């Protein structure tokens with residue numbers, strides 16, 4: 001388990017002035033929010049997202065590979081071009097590499113992603129003889145995770161996306177938003193890398209809450225808690241956020 005950040009402690013006591021002695025004590029929280037409290041507060045703020053897996057694990061696998069190091073818009077364009085050009089996954093596997101690179105170029109890093117995609121498809125073809133991944137709905141979750149993460153170019157985050165969005169199974173992808181917020185909210189130590197943060201969060205958050213926790217943190221990261229300028233003054237998590245409460249005490 002990654003070490004958690006310690007809750008802030010009040011500054012060492014000094015002799016209060018008469019007026020300060022009459023004032024109520026500053027609201028210094030003694031710990032951070034639990035994952036359930038984060039879910040409750042963000043659900044009240046944004047609404048509770050409904051978990052509706054689309055059922056196409058292969059599409060999720062390829063789309064997630066395309067989404068690495070680029071925006072959703074760019075990876076979506078690359079994926080649309082892929083679907084328009086090739087009728088099925090065997091055709092993508094058999095495509096000349098330069099042609100495949102040109103097809104997915106809007107997604108960025110095409111010279112890297114195209115051969116990785118074909119290596120991944122070749123391995124699936126080798127293991128299963130087809131591209132039907134529906135068996136992953138039935139096997140134990142650890143087995144499903146291991147099967148995915150031993151494919152070329154598939155790490156823990158991609159595997160979690162396939163499980164969560166494609167198959168409706170537990171998985172908590174830790175992308176840049178989830179990682180940043182998990183640190184700010186004291187769920188993991190700031191030195192915890194994303195893959196370890198994912199393992200930890202998956203272990204402490206009930207499987208049925210993985211989807212809602214993931215989606216709400218991403219929404220919050222995009223809407224209020226940006227990397228450079230978090231709008232803490234508008235945030236429902238400000239009172240016990242490690243960053244938000246520091247800013248508040250600075251204003252006081």
Ligand code: SF4
Nearest residue numbers: 225232235238241244
């Ligand atoms: S208080 Fe600020 S840093 Fe903390 S979660 Fe809210 S916006 Fe992000």
